Amino acid sequence: MTLPGRPDAAPPALSSARRGTIIKLATMAVVGLVIALLPTPAGLDAGAWRYFALFVAVIIGLILEPIPAAAVGLIGVVLAAGLRLPFTPEQLADPTFEAPVQAVKWALAGFSNGTVWLIFGAFMFAMGYEKTGLGRRMALLLVRTLGGSTLGLGYAVVLADLVLAPFTPSNTARSGGTVYPIIRNIPGLYGSEPGETARRIGSYLMWTALAATCVTSSLFLTALAPNLLALDLVQKVTPVSVSWTDWLVGFLPIGVLLLATLPWVIYKVYPPEITSSSEVPAWARGELASMGAVTTRELLMGCLVVLALALWIFGGSFVDPTLVALAVIALMVLTGVVEWGDVIANKAAWNVLVWFATLVVLADGLAKVGFIAWFGKGAASALGGLPVLAVMLLLVVLYFVMHYLFASLTAHASALLPVIFAAGAAVAGVNVTVFALLLLYALGIMGVITPYATGPGPVYFASGFISRRDFWVLGLVFGAIYLVALLVIGTPWLLFLHP
Numbered sequence: 142m143t144l145p146g147r148p149d150a151a152p153p154a155l156s157s158a159r160r161g162t163i164i165k166l167a168t169m170a171v172v173g174l175v176i177a178l179l180p181t182p183a184g185l186d187a188g189a190w191r192y193f194a195l196f197v198a199v200i201i202g203l204i205l206e207p208i209p210a211a212a213v214g215l216i217g218v219v220l221a222a223g224l225r226l227p228f229t230p231e232q233l234a235d236p237t238f239e240a241p242v243q244a245v246k247w248a249l250a251g252f253s254n255g256t257v258w259l260i261f262g263a264f265m266f267a268m269g270y271e272k273t274g275l276g277r278r279m280a281l282l283l284v285r286t287l288g289g290s291t292l293g294l295g296y297a298v299v300l301a302d303l304v305l306a307p308f309t310p311s312n313t314a315r316s317g318g319t320v321y322p323i324i325r326n327i328p329g330l331y332g333s334e335p336g337e338t339a340r341r342i343g344s345y346l347m348w349t350a351l352a353a354t355c356v357t358s359s360l361f362l363t364a365l366a367p368n369l370l371a372l373d374l375v376q377k378v379t380p381v382s383v384s385w386t387d388w389l390v391g392f393l394p395i396g397v398l399l400l401a402t403l404p405w406v407i408y409k410v411y412p413p414e415i416t417s418s419s420e421v422p423a424w425a426r427g428e429l430a431s432m433g434a435v436t437t438r439e440l441l442m443g444c445l446v447v448l449a450l451a452l453w454i455f456g457g458s459f460v461d462p463t464l465v466a467l468a469v470i471a472l473m474v475l476t477g478v479v480e481w482g483d484v485i486a487n488k489a490a491w492n493v494l495v496w497f498a499t500l501v502v503l504a505d506g507l508a509k510v511g512f513i514a515w516f517g518k519g520a521a522s523a524l525g526g527l528p529v530l531a532v533m534l535l536l537v538v539l540y541f542v543m544h545y546l547f548a549s550l551t552a553h554a555s556a557l558l559p560v561i562f563a564a565g566a567a568v569a570g571v572n573v574t575v576f577a578l579l580l581l582y583a584l585g586i587m588g589v590i591t592p593y594a595t596g597p598g599p600v601y602f603a604s605g606f607i608s609r610r611d612f613w614v615l616g617l618v619f620g621a622i623y624l625v626a627l628l629v630i631g632t633p634w635l636l637f638l639h640p
Contacts, residue, residue, distance in 0.1 A: 165207030173198030184519070189510035192226040196503055196546070203593070206609055211492050214499030222248040227506040250505070251498030255463035256313060256549060256596050260497055262466030263317035263600050264490035265473065266446065270322040272479050275439040278432060280326035285425040288330075291342055291413045295404030298324055298346060299353040303400060306357035306364040308454040311462040312588070313596030315364075316354035318466060319450060321600050324350055328606065330425065331415055335605025343606035345413035349404055351589065351601045352619055356403065358585030358595070360396035362388040365585050371554040375577045379566055383578070391638060392582050395630050399623065406622070411615060441476050445469050493599045500548040500593050507546055508556035516543070517557055521564030529570040534628055536565045537579045541624050544587040550595055554584060575635040582627055590620035
């Protein structure tokens with residue numbers, strides 16, 4: 142007989158959950174090590190190749206999630222900084238280059254990223270809606286009007302984003318900070334909460350909101366801040382004239398088709414369990430009556446939201462959207478809309494802050510070590526000899542798919558757009574204007590492919606209504622739908638507009 146605590150006692154068996162965690166962690170490590178031990182490709186520094194291996198291991202970790210995503214990102218940043226992987230041999234050989242200091246600066250750089258804090262602000266706004274009851278009131282109003290049909294609610298979500306899109310150059314502010322805090326309150330009215338009941342209606346609404354904002358981000362030049370940056374990058378390479386109207390007309394057939402069918406397509410691909418309920422609108426009417434008149438705290442929250450929205454729409458020339466969000470959070474605390482304790486107790490917000498901050502800096506490191514430029518040039522040269530149209534379309538596909546390596550649309554445009562565009566524009570016979578527009582339009586819609594692909598993504602992912610597996614699968618499916626629509630509809634339409 143073996144007694145507990147004795148030297149010959151049998152070790153306790155690992156639980157199935159613990160075994161699963163160990164297997165997933167081992168998978169991450171093995172994939173990273175195998176890539177790192179492969180011969181370094183020609184033209185690429187060995188350190189850059191090892192950095193890529195680490196980055197792939199982190200992405201595997203985000204997909205399998207053996208531990209929370211934020212912890213995966215933090216471990217990746219610590220390893221990269223500790224091993225000095227983000228730095229070139231020239232930098233490390235320079236006696237004036239203080240590697241320990243620079244490594245820490247690099248590791249913490251993500252926490253100074255404006256989009257990261259704007260995402261955090263979206264969670265604070267949602268908390269304000271919840272604490273004051275304003276979110277519930279607005280959700281009840283929406284449900285009272287359209288709640289008899291889940292599909293009707295889906296179209297209402299799309300319409301809300303579409304109306305705001307031309308005037309809100311940050312899709313994080315528009316979708317994460319304005320749309321999400323309102324629709325977050327709707328699922329609970331139907332008994333749908335994160336977890337087992339998420340698919341009743343919550344999952345459908347959250348994915349519809351994210352998928353819609355990615356389309357509107359491509360539909361309007363001013364619906365996504367990186368659009369203006371990307372256009373400027375293109376115009377530095379070749380004189381391509383694109384006005385606000387030109388941009389809209391070029392994407393209009395794609396955008397109209399996608400937005401008109403999106404709620405229905407999601408309804409079929411990712412169906413909600415509740416499709417209609419004639420009782421809910423009547424119930425919502427009763428709940429509104431029981432809530433009584435709008436309270437002072439609701440009015441304060443409403444005024445602060447209107448202030449933020451006005452500054453996001455009209456204040457772009459003198460105030461950054463992130464500063465607007467932080468200022469409103471400060472006013473929420475000062476006016477008593479929320480308590481400071483509520484802010485520091487919001488685990489979801491701080492978790493996403495760490496997750497996205499670490500992922501942004503890891504993705505930026507790929508460009509920093511030269512991997513992105515090397516890969517783009519190599520892929521472009523490999524396409525030599527193919528028909529002109531095939532080269533153009535394959536480069537657009539490459540540009541789109543490579544967003545799996547980025548946690549920021551701005552970083553993607555800055556690092557990869559000049560490389561891909563220059564490579565395609567150098568091919569004899571390529572319609573430079575059409576090629577440029579295809580690349581520019583791809584920027585917004587590619588935000589749908591991963592939980593970190595665009596600013597609102599982490600907000601909807603962290604809501605808990607869409608499981609990790611579903612998010613990645615839906616991202617793949619709708620990313621393919623968007624890309625096919627861009628190439629099949631957009632290419633002939635743009636060639637017609639710009640022969």
